[in-house]
Amino acid sequence: MTDPLIPAVLAFRPNGSPFSPLYDDIYHSAVGALEQAHHVFLRGNELPERWQRRRTFTVLETGFGIGINFLATWAAWRADPARCERLHFVSAEKHPFSAADLRRVLAITISDPLITELADALATAWPMLVPGTHRLEFEGGRVVLTLIFADAVESLPALRLRADAFYLDGFAPAKNPELWSPAIFKSLARVAGDDATFATYSSAGDVKRALTQCGFEYRKVDGFGWKRAMLVGRFAPRWRVRRHEPPAPFAHDARHAVVIGAGLAGCAVIERLAARGWRVTSLERHASVAQDASGNPAGVFHPMISRDDSVASRVTRAGFLYALNRWAALERAGHRLTRGDRGLLQIAADDDEASAISDAIATFRYPSDYVTPVSAADAAQLAGMPLARGGWFFPRGGWIEPASLCAAQLAAAGGLLERRFGVDVARLERCGDQWTVFDTAGTALARAPVVIVAGAHEAARIAGLRYAPTRSIRGQLSLLPEGSVAPLALPVIGEGYAVPLANGVTLTGATYELDDTDTTLRADGHRENIERVAQMLPAFASALDAAPLTALAGRVAFRCVTSDRMPMIGQLADEGAASRDAARLRGAWPLDLPRVDGLYGAFAYGSRGLVWAALGAELIASQIEGEPWPLERDLAEDIDPARFLLRALRQGTLS
Template identity: 60%
Template sequence: MTESLLFAPHDLPARWRHKRVFTFVDTTFSVFLSLWQRWRDDDARCDRLHVVALAPLASLDDAPSADDASPLAAELARAWPMRVPGVHRLEFDEGRVVLTLAIGDDVQEMLAKLWLRADAFHLDPAGDPRKLCKSLARFAGDGATVSTIVAGDARAQLERALAASGFACSSSATDAPLTARFAPRWRVRRHEPPLPSDANAHDAIVIGAGLAGCAVSSRLAARGWRVTLIDRHALPARDASGNPAGVFHPIVWRDDSVAARLTRAGFLYTLRRWRALEAAHHDLSRSGAGLLQIADTQEDADALAGAIARFAYPPDYVQPMTRDDASRLAGVDVARGGWFFPHGGAISPAAICAAQLADASALITPRMNTDVARIAHDGRVWRTFDANGDEIANAPVIVLANAHDAARLAHLHGEPTRSVRGQLTVLAQGALDALRMPVIGEGYAVPLGSDGALIGATYDIDDTDREIRDTGHLENIERVAGMLPQLASAPTQVRAGRVAFRCVTSDRMPMIGQLADENAARRDAHQLSGAWPLDLPRMQGLYGAFAFGSRGLVWATLAAELIASQIEGEPWPIERELAEAIDPARFLLRALRHGEIGSA
């Protein structure tokens, strides 16, 4: 299809002019570069252009060349993702052009898993037309347009399926592109696709200046939002985010579970955002040698090697390691084999927070040494109050990124979070001096150069003791010695320690997204006994990003992008089933389904 035929049915660029967001869905994986160029050439273009492209996993093998004569194609080639399934979000032109690649074995199955509001669709008509058109109807915005090349019986079947799903087809010659517009004469869907916040002013409050809060502030500021960032400490990254270093890596399990897919998505998106900060000359103190994970047992090592082969993960994502290979790579003897993440490693959480705030300093107003005692909604804006009842700040949107205190401020059902004490240990130079990279398994060890090595950490559920304990140091040393045997035989000297408190949920998944209106849910408990997440009433303008446990480095940036996308009505950066697994309302939903909450 020529460029004029491609864009004519969608009336581009006229339809995106002066809009905040325009979303184009392409199931042929062929229009992104043309759309991007046309957007660049239009002085009255939309603020943000989203292109959601769907393709089979094998299409990632056909990466564009970085030597391509087209500057845009070369830029796309430099951002090309690893060959792993899932949703990959790539950003260009300072984040104003966003390519969301949804990669899977079945394009129609992958399309059905997304959540977005589309303004235009360019289709590959292959597959079941009824299933395809039902998906289009779930996502179509008012007047959304469709174009595709199809002929013969397939054209007639697609026209019928489009009409049954609420699309009005344009009559044209059978050798011309099939075009349609979403104009349902009856209700064709149960839920409306995402809509942007109706707030006139793009102002938000973020409570908590750790990894979660700084990431949310950064992603909102990237969209032009003004953020008031409130924290009870004098500086950002003081609690768990204040550890001297943290490890980051995806997880590989025998099955591609929800947790594995979510962590993979978070890891890959986080790497892109960190590289952007580093390209802007922010030093994140990120290690560059990769990360080695030691299996708990040899059986686990063998099983995971089989899973890596079965899922055909590329070597730049993960590599299985024998004990000998792992020892050579680590520079010290290891107890068992495992697997190696070339792009995993260690990083300074505080440096990430500082870089995110500095990068968006014009739009972020920190309010440090400020404790939020209460929040309230007056029907228009959210207000925050201190212990004296004085107002701290107000805005139409508020994000709770304050870990243990978030559930209290939001009055969440059933006390869904718990505190886990973690004590880490800094060893003086000695037994682990030869360690070349971070090693994880039953514990973790991070080489700190002349500062020795960081090891840890204990996992003490509901333990509130802030004092450093000798028993905690011994536990850390014993656990790491189970991975790195020479730590048990060489003299060790503890140089320092630190205690921080992780916030976790019973299912070990984070709380990310818009919070439910629990009072309204209680009133309608009977009707919601069979509810799905989209059925729940939600609190206008109230979002959460907390309970990251030990995975804040991997999850925080993706959490921020998901929340910013929900606020702006943009395509979500992960599949809807993954977002539902981390929905802050999931425990309320389970209580409703089990009849634990009765109608008031």
Template identity: 65%
Template structure:
């Protein structure tokens, strides 16, 4: 459950040191934040020496505060010619600053220093104050900040990563004892890498004893700025402290992956893998990218809200925020995919939906920059057409051209992408350490140690999964020669998206309907819903000749729980041989098919979920911190249906 955030208060002591009235403590020594970060946290963890020559180095921090430890680490990484290829910094903050306050703090602390440009980048990328995990990327993705807005006691057990170093930087133990609780130290031990180190400015006896009880060997070191001692340590457990080892990268001889499916899901994977140095072969049965549902003229994107913080709500919120960051980066590099920037309006279908949305917004206190209620007058002003009812406005929502986005994602991959059109994949075979991807005649289309299925309702069949039920949903869109005055996309019962030459309305929802021909009845259904959405257009819509309208049919893929399939695939045959032992298994207990991953069954939320799915799969492959909490990723695990069958005792060895 995501709880409403209580932001930090911007305050200073008389000497200009940032101060927390809530905890009655300072954010850093009066002798200097940067100097303290370099001495205590970089020096205490023997950085930059320890990251040199590494592909990935991961740091976990308790207490982000004003972000100086991150900025100092980022600056040290930039200045080090022997730096690791990728630096992953993860930090938890219960009371984050708003972006404007963070910028004001940095103006006082780092103005005129070489770190000032980095601080400006951080503030520009700073997420809205919404609880949960936010992934920020810098240096073309080589430096990531995974910032968690929430209570460390709640969130540290949910993170999944392998930490090489720990920065313990909460307020003083006497001021904020929760940050130094034994449960916190146990959470650190759960994700500590084999040679992990730690550092903290405090030398309190309770802290040292708590860390040692959790498996860390600690010793005193010279403190900073007149403080006699600090603690430095290393992970040295005297006994087994965890059931599962923290994640490692998938071991490959060659960093080459085959991605099957060239829609939104597949193209997002291409870009994310190429950004990490992978060569990618992209296969699709069609002659061009984005030929199926991703070829629709436009798609809408917006968060999903609910009173109960459902799984779909949580992944949609994380997905839309991550996607927006990715799209802004693409646009900054010159790509254009017709993304609208005026927001999106949600008009509830009835009083029940209106109450549900209002309750969700009230409960979690979403910032106005994320979603806000608008009166019928303001809604009309935003839309440019008379609407006659209240709604909710998503300033960050909108629409874009999915096919153009797919092209931009693949263009970013450059020479790392080998695109093969008209490749009709029929099955896969394991040969040694690699997988052969075969067509219907048995011809090898591609071969690699990693294969990712992003081909919607064909994925489970080709991957040989018996417990990954998916269904197709037929959707028909209708293009209308009206609505050129509409300023923002509208959603409700159906949706309306302004196009340069008119309006896109839709879409129908036909489960298990495989008919690809356009139907005049479906166009009439889209028009009827649009007339309810915008009554001011009713007369114009009634006068249209439905037989002359242009429409498009595409097929979505859904699961019975309407959640996507994202992550490593289970080795169902091997698991079945050990079915009785796995009757009480959890996802991490399952045997996985080495190198096989899925990113499919996105339904109508491909724009919102594809970036998050690609980032999650890439992080799993690379052994990087996951961009969402482990329990949420497990809700999306392609093996979740198989796991339920194991627990029911309905899996038999084949």
């Protein structure tokens, strides 16, 4: 039987959406939708009973559609006094609606006022239509929706999570044959928790066969409405069906972590752990937060566009969007962030770059709220002064004062945070299930089952890592006093950058000097900064003559980078165990590596600390708690601190 498609839903299909397919490919059913969601997916998975009194419960759905199943699940969770502490709902959607269309379709479909409120919140939080993983939080973070805007066939294998219930939706055999493929069921088996259940209103023979092959038991039960029968069942493999177990929940009673370093990396981790109810001890060498690289008066943030949508572009996109959500949540909670909100202009280095990036924007059909190409005239209009060339405009990009973000993150942690500032961490020692952190005099500073090393250049040394090569890159910023250059309306970046700060000062930067340890301001650095900005903004050339460069204010700080310019984020590998087992691990994959219990790294954020820190922190918190990861596994592997060890193992160069 074919599922009826509601004409009203179809009428809102976005013709211009990058994900917009032929109508025939779409499977969005909204007939008695909430009742159906309740009967098929909630009751079919024995919910709410199975999530009761648990810390987390994870639902994995194969097709989000307009989110009816999510809304029904959220509403049931809300109504249940014995609900789990944290509900994760992970869903893939190849053809997402725009926020406006989603709002309109939900308004037509839903009449229950309680669910309308949730539908409004969903439409308000709905992400930009760009591919990748989007994490949205509701109910103060207790209901977490991870949406993957991608084909389920491709995205499910990239998930790292432990699913407690599967909603096998989006199954209309004639319209979605690829969702029937055995590959999909293999992906589900890879992430199924013990006794994970599933429900689907398909009862086709192919589905039954694939379920059985992949370790699921099924039974036929009464269907709903026009569907006479449906399948429910559980994961009960009779033989080993997967190479790696899905992530395990945190096993200790004491949720206490030590975070070493209170810059952008460490403060973001503190906020993400405290949001999950963790007690956190922050160890920092300086007397206050954000004193080293994170102490710059401002930094810029924006996504990265590339013609091949490189790994760096994908991680940066995920990080940028996640950071925007987190910052907005901090502001809604009353924390003040010093930041600009007029967008950011990126100016092409030359015509070739301009056309390459314009091609990429067109190819990936990025929406205009993400990025728009602009001519030199449009760019000048936005910047409020003439520009040498056009480029592209990021309406949600901008600048932020990192220290204000760090302060807000620590304030959000509230009473769960213990600050131990002015201490110099030297080393760590594991005893039983606890880590002890020692200072340079050998005094034990703190003890906890989990340690996150976020000490930039010092992180690898503190964690005792040999395969985590980082280097230092000096950067000098120049502060042009009010009146020395015409005021810019928004940050302009390209070869260099110019940022109009709130106090009328314009920040320009930054030099990039490998292994240069000089902490003093240099006149040639100021000249370099101004000259590079003047190539984009010719009016800035006057700043070279306005005052002696030796009198200019500025700041010197040091970026911590790896050779591949990607950050180091996640659980650390056990290098000793890997080296003892080097022969066997020669062809290893990241999940094969031995890891150190309770030890994580968040460092080497290079020039992108602002876009990477929040997502990195969420990834680490998710890894610690055994929750779904907030980005695709292949991307997490590209920022895995164990990647250099893995390379050495593969090349047989481990000593």
